[in-house]
Amino acid sequence: MKLLNQSIKYLSVSILAIITVWAVIFYFNMLNEIKGSIDEGLENYKRLIIQNAQQDSTILTKNYFDESFFALQQIDREQALSIKDKYFDTVLYMQDADDEKPEPEPVRMLITAFELNGQYHELKVANSMVEEDDLIKELLNDTIWLYISLIIGIVFINNFVLKKLWKPFYDFLRQLKKYRLGIAQKPPKVKTKTKEFTDLQNAVNALLQHTTETYEQQKQFIGNASHELQTPLAIATNKLELLVENGNLQDDQAENIAEVMGIIERLTRLNKSLLLLTKIENKQFLDNQMVLLHKVVQKNISDLEEIATFKNVKIALKETAELPFEMDTSLANVVVSNLLRNAIFHNIPNGNVFVEITKDAIRISNTGSNQKLDENLIFTRFYKPNNTPKGTGLGLAIVKAISDLYSFKVSYSFDNALHCFQIEFPTP
Structure with missing residues (x-):
């Protein structure tokens, strides 16, 4: 993942966390402000009810909630003295025009007590809190849109502002990727004031x-x-x-x-x-060109035919693809030649060498000793199975070095009394 995209990822997560915390704090602050404003309204509503009760005693008989949102109940003096103004959230059953029956609705309620003409009364005053639900929905929507707007802004800044800032770095990196040892060229350089x-x-x-x-x-x-x-x-x-x-x-x-x-x-x-x-x-072979590996195999088999005949070894070739690959021609010949020579020289009288070319691999199998070779040592330098004096012990090490240079996958296996070497070529 590019650095710019990583910055977007971390900024997005950080901003989401910040906005979430901000939204929670903002919500509770707004809720406290709303409840404070409602409580002031309930306090004022209480004073109006008491004033109206002094002028109209019938109000004192209203002991249930209706559209006026208050209820009165006569109590004794001890109960009245024990009641202090109390504000709290509760639920009342109310029926709107679109409701078939009363439904519970959140309200803010004030419970208080007062004395009038020697009698004590408990007063309950309520105010609807439906706006709280609307507040939550609005706040959630606004938070989501704020987050989306910030992310769009960050993406815009990354792609049009920060991308320009990082341009010298990417230009320098591109030149560095093209730099090759052994070729006369200037060192990577970009113009920047950073x-x-x-x-x-x-x-x-x-x-x-x-x-x-x-x-x-x-x-x-x-x-x-x-x-x-x-x-x-x-x-x-x-x-x-x-x-x-x-x-x-x-x-x-x-x-x-x-x-x-x-x-x-x-x-x-x-x-x-x-x-x-x-x-x-040291990567001193840099003359890479498209090579048809099936022709390289054919040429090496033809060159080694006399040696194979002298050793009484038969070579069988099976081709199903041309297997083109971009590499140095001389190294392609070295890989194929070393594997074929290895298969011929480490064979038995009247033995066989089987060469198979597919669309993505070359497989060379040969008869030989009945003992499997050590997979962990066979491609190391100067390894000679059973201390045989044949060869220098570097042929397969060279094959492995070339394979590593071009990202081939070279492997060894022992199947059906055949020593098999396979080179798998990466698909373009």
Whole structure:
């Protein structure tokens, strides 16, 4: 979720909480004001009733509530002295024009007592509180509309005001995503007067400069190390070949020289594999283009056909899709070649290799030992099952490194006496 959307989410929740608390406080304040105003009216109504009773004694006989909303009851002196003015909320049954029968309605009531001509009377005066329900409905509606208006205002501010404020940040982030090590380009830069964005830009560019310098140093070291290793290995191989060609060697001497030449050849392959692995991990392969992987598989099968024939291994290919994918062509060949070579060299006489290409995966299965390989170690460097001297132990590690580079999913399984390696390609 983007930062702007997150701010909307948190602001919406915060404003909802604030408005809810405000609405509750406002409601009780308004209710107290209304009840205070009604109580003042009841007090005034009480004085008018007592004044009218002094002039018309028939009022003293009204002992039930009607449209005049008051009732009187004669009491003794002790009861009258014990009664103090009391205001409270209660319910009276009233019938409006649209009601079939009386219905309970909320009222505010005053109970008091007074003395007139030596007689004591209890007076109950009521005033309708129907306005309270209307107040709650109006307050709820106003609160909802206030909340909606504030959210619309926040969204507007986020998209038209804050978005402009954050524009330098998103421009800088877009440039940073496109930045690649090993390619001559200017560091990301945007025009802004915001101090935080300027500090971020300076810190990131300083880090990029240091990373670029380290990357170039490492790249130069790898190239130099590879060259310095390849040269003496090639010289040693040439001298040994000349020594063998000159003859005059005993059988045991010739065997020793052949063994040394094998070791040198192995060191050469190991050096090349380590160099390739380091380049992959440093992302030095950037020539990405659309590659039809079924053609890459066909070419590698054709190249390895003589080796497979020499090993008495049959290769069967099943294609159901072209499997196009955007990647470096040389790395595509490395992945397929390493898996096919692994399937051929670690096979058995008269064995088989089955290659299947689907719309989103390549599956290479081969006969071999009846023992399942260790899934946790098979893609690690220099892992050799049963300490076999074959290979450098880096072939599958290179496959794993390329898979990680392009977000492939490479896996191993042992099904029906077949060692199966599968590469699943992410769908676009």
